[in-house]
Amino acid sequence: MKKWLPLIVLGAAQFLMVLDTSVMNVAISQLVVDFKTDVTQIQIAITFYALIMAAFMITGGKLGDVFGRRKTFGIGMAIYAVGSGVTAISQTVPVLIFGWSILEGIGASLVLPALAALLASNYKGRDRATAFGLVGGIAGVGVALGPIVGGWVTSNLSWRLVFASEVIISIAILLGLKLINNVAKQNKHLEIDWVGAILSGFGLGLVVYGSLKSSEWGMILPRNSPVEPLGFSLTPFVVLIGMLILYWFVKWQKRRESRNQDPLFHLRLLENSSLSSGLAMSLIQNIILAGVFFSIPLYLQLTIGLDAFSTGLRVLPISITLLLASMTGSILVNRYSPKQIIRISLGILLLGIFVLLSTIEPTLKSTGFALAMALLGVGIGLMASVLGNLTQSAVGDRDRSEVGALGNAGMQLGTALGTAIIGATVISSLANSFASEIADDERISTHVEQAIEVRLASGITFISGEQLETILNQSDVEGELIDAIVDNYVIAQLEALRFALFSTGILVIGAFFITSRLPDKPLLTESSNS
DSSP: OGGGHHHHHHHHHHHHHHHHHHHHHHTHHHHHHHTTOOHHHHHHHHHHHHHHHHHHHHHHHHHHHHHOHHHHHHHHHHHHHHHHHHHHHOOSHHHHIIIIIIIIHHHHHHHHHHHHHHHHHHOOHHHHHHHHHHHHHHHHHHHHHHHHHHHHHHHHSOHHHHHHHHHHHHHHHHHGGGGSOOOOOSOTTOOOOHHHHHHHHHHHHHHHHHHHHHHHHOSSSOSSOSOOGGGSOSHHHHHHHHHHHHHHHHHHHHHHHHTTOOOSSOGGGGGOHHHHHHHHHHHHHHHHHHHHHHHHHIIIIIISOOOHHHHHHHTHHHHHHHHHHHHHHHHHTTTSOHHHHHHHHHHHHHHHHHHHHHHOSSSOOHHHHHHHHHHHHHHHHHHHHHHHHHHHHTSOGGGHHHHHHHHHHHHHHHHHHHHHHHHHHHHHHHHHHHHHHHHHOTTSOHHHHHHHHHHHHTOOOOOOHHHHHHHHHTTTOOHHHHHHHHHHHHHHHHHHHHHHHHHHHHHHHHHHHHGGGSOOSOHHHHHTTO
16 A cells, blocks of 8 residues: 555646646636626636646756756645635736746646656556556546536635635645655756747747637637738737747757757657657547537537536546546556557547537437446546556656656647637537528528628627527517527537537547557556666
């Protein structure tokens, strides 16, 4: 039992990191009321949190090598605890952004790379597979439980209690640091590449920011873009500038290595096929998961009309099967290759998505939906049990912080891209489907149809049928016509969500091609000498 104490401490930190964002997402409406602001301001805070994490993640990994991983983990947890405390007592949006987005974001960017490295260095062989499987399962459970915990606490108590409790949990984790075996500094004379840190931070930050803002600005064609360069949305230009800065970052790293100077990230690591394929798989996994978890709340809350707590209960099967699959996967990884396990997990994910597609109806099909959630949990859990172990086992102890940082930065990027891609798919499909339904409905005159088309051309938002009805009641539209418009809008919602989930299924099929470069031997054999 004693050997698993470090896992308990590290697992608690992982749970805390992923629970945080889920809770914030379901508390948006209450935050708007408490801070006397609008949804846009709260979404800025959420976007800024992801931005800070992505920008500082690689630098955070290098700091683990400079100061020692356990010490860096502790510093990050302390900053995170302070941020949670500031968030809990915040009375204005700027203070909320400072506490949650900045302090917690910086803390997480120090904790997560060190966490991955400490997990790998504290366990070997079968124990390492078990540890990574459980932590992967804990992370998934945190994502799934977030809406339940956040919804219940926000509705019955106060969202502030969630962040106040995070302070207490963070302190408990800090007290448990002594249970984790420390890893000596990798190089006493190691120096930070601050130019590389700035380049990677700005590059990753802009790519993530542009991706996240695409739902507001438009992916390619402008919707609410602040400026419209050459008639296009600002999104592709922000992402392109970010990619150019990342290209300069790569060139700068090569230059430092050629001069025998310490780079922020050793590019030679990407020549390791096990590592590069594992990182690519992790990126595509998060794109897929972001797409699925973007679509599900839209269906349950805005189409079916469930509240946050009821939504959380509906997705609870994911938590159960995800944790069980992660535990099972940590055993299978010693007998089967990552290639086999991940291909099986992708197959189960694909099946889950198509079962989910069959349940997207005006009335929730409870049994089918629960089955879909359970299948998604199994697919995610099996994959999670392999990927962290795969990437960390592919390198020696010297490079673990860098790999942990890159993996977590990839997760942030994948989540942003998945949200952007599927978000844009939902909105464009909603507009097209709504226009088509309106055109085919004999109850709606040509004059009204043209007016709606003009309105759609200026942009459309995914809102509930009740919200649309309220808006129409405040206009000069007549009662029967309101019913016709709302009916068609709800049909368009369902079609848009089906198309978005179908697109996510296509991404899963595309992920099969990445698996060809994954190791075809059990990880126990691969990592026995790590």
